[in-house]
Amino acid sequence: MARIQEKPKGYWRRIFFKELAGHNGSWKKKLKSIHSYTGLPVRTVEILRSLGVTWEITVKEARGRENRIKHTHVYFGQASLTVGWSSGKWPTLDKPTTLELHGVQLVPINCPITCRPGWRSLLSKVLVKKGAGKLCGSDRLISLLYMENGVTVGVWQKQQEIAFVLVNFHYHRLVERNLLGTSTTYVFPYEATDMQAPFDDIDPDYGLHSYSMHLELHNTEDSIASVSFLQLFCRKDQIADGYVPLQVISKEKRQTQQTPLGGKISLPWKTEGLQGCVENCCMLTLTVLAEARTPFWCVSAPVAMTKSKHEEVSYACKGESFLMEFQDSDGKLEIELEWTEEQKQFVIVNLILFLSISKVNRGSSEFRHQL
Template identity: 60%
Template sequence: MWWSLREKRRRKMSSTHLHSQRPKRTMAQKSMKNPRSRSRFSVKTSENYIERMPPEVILKILSYLDAGSLFCFGFVNKRFQELANNNAMWYRFYAGQQAKKKNPRLIDEVTDGLSVVGIQERPEGYWRKQFFKELAGYNANWKKKLKAIHLYTGLPSQTAQILRSLRVRWAVTLTDGKGRESTSEQTHVHFTDAAVTVSWSAGDWPFIDQLTVLKLHGVVRVPLQCPDEYKPGWKSLLTKVKLNKDVWKLCGSDRLVKLLYTEQGITVGVWQEQREIAFIMVNLHYHQLVERSLLGSCVVQYQPAEHTAAFDDVDPEYGLHGYAAHIELHSTAGSIASGRFSQLFCTKDQISDGHLQLKVISKSNRSQHAPLCGSISLPWRTDALQGQIEGCCMLTLTVFDEAQIPFWCVSAPVAMTTSEQAEVSYDCTGESFFVRYEDAEGKVEIELRWMEDHKQYFMVSLIIFLSISKVNKHFGRDYLPQ
């Protein structure tokens, strides 16, 4: 017994000594000996098990997602995008949206007569697009509503309601000399009888001297339950203007900002000292505004059908006749003055300097003089400051041909200036001021008279000049400059 115990002790010590002399195995050698350990350490922890699943299993999982989650799932990678565009799943959302309008009918009944094969045969992403249009309220009903014409303005009477119901917004994109772009969506919007003024009071904008291009888009976003940066939508190009320091014209100023404007109603407020952009305003005329905000692409503007003037058998020597005009002076706070004038005409002897003249309000006819219901000023605001520029406002003008079709539309900022020379008039007393606008298609001259007794301005003269080249092209005439 004693020997056996001593022998066991000796063997144990020998075994311990040999174990201490044996080199330690690495983790890789241990894993080679233990298959279970090898499999555990050899599998990459970043491997996506969902990608290894059969497509049928993934589609079954995706069927439990809502529309917003399914749409965001397509941003993961190319394979997930293909699976997330499955027509059958998006048709289920589309049918559900249709069923809400046809309550109490069931979703299964809203199939439009399509079988399962018919649903899948549509192009990839077809039902997703149809669902987005349905969810955004984008349908052809607005085209019927545009046919209702306002008797006073001569423009579609439901333009503002259509734009609000379709959730149309506007975004401005500025590009600097290095090609860097900054995009901002509207912060404020003000609707009037014939135009909408869109404002941007904040944005990451470059200095105005660095601007090269300004683009304005109409934007419609689908109200999905997903982050704003991923929400689908449509962009329609309204305006693209190439800019440099020579295109800007001074409209007015106050202690803090200068108001500069360029073509197509684009107005920019610039800080007096730093030449940094403080705010942006754009005036948009109602004429075809809904179509331009919806039917263009992100790079191409909406192109309306080519206009063909109605046949006119009146002697060309008679000149223009039977025309009308609607004019409005307004700001972002409200209307200052508005009026509609009909039976406007221009005889051949009134064509001069490349323009045809339409005399709307005559200074000698006091019955035509119209009062202004407010002061001429243009309020502005940024995130931190606000103010108003005296002597500035917005002009919105629509000239209609004898068929009451708009052929010259203006919506732009204007400034009030004092008369350059004293004029003696026994019919009107008070100081005179002028409001002028001009572009390649025509010009407008308005004379205002301050009546001290009434403490308000009166519009005592309004003359519209139309470019001869525009008139000849629109009506197929051949009026020659005099």
């Protein structure tokens, strides 16, 4: 029989914090209630709030210095939350800096927060350096750079110093990611099982139909648009260039499918002393569900709106045409919008979802052979 002193160093400390962090599984029952449109747990926000979860960034500079910064504000959307860090001492981009994002749950004991122990679950780790990231937009003071894993950095244009950080967290497996990742002793994020479409050996067109999609455009304060689409499909002869295309909104059927946006496409930002707004930029949260209504592709990231290079004559909307695009290793999304001068609003007139064949094929080797 092993004695207590024979346990690895820190063993009992980790066990203690795991219990306090909700690792006893009492919160799992609440996750079983699923939203009919998004396919995601309805009570995600409720669980995170009841457990007192907060978010921290650990800034690790090249010289070895570390600085922990607590979040300043959170926006809860329908399928994701956006966490912001508007204050803190940030480094310049002259030397590489690592940002580690943690979900934090403090022990509920009566002592100052600065001294209170807790469980820190690693969510992601991003390297920020000069020349890295994708430019999403800018104003006269800052530039918005999208790094990866939902991390967007606002950089002062003159000083090339971080001004603020915005991070998008999709609700899919978000509770598990905030509670089941490891602490600073053994730093590994929670790894969810790969999202796959269920294999159907009877249906020869498995993987080509019965997808659904929920799309939300929002910023750090408000929702701009929130729409759901059902029964998306693709024919085999439409597969090309490594993608399964799903036509969500078509120009040919624009009178019945056109989707107006309910707000301005912009992204407000603020620091301790200044605030501003980046035009023609917002956050995109995408949830693609497979035939069994299970999450298949989940994304939450900034997206820029640019003027379309292909102007076409339109009799329904006589305004200018614009384009939004997002792409990662699992797929891509193309949204075409038109500005209606009479209603003073943007309307989605064309939307195509492209799923990577390699992602669809992960479900089975038999289907991989078919495509």
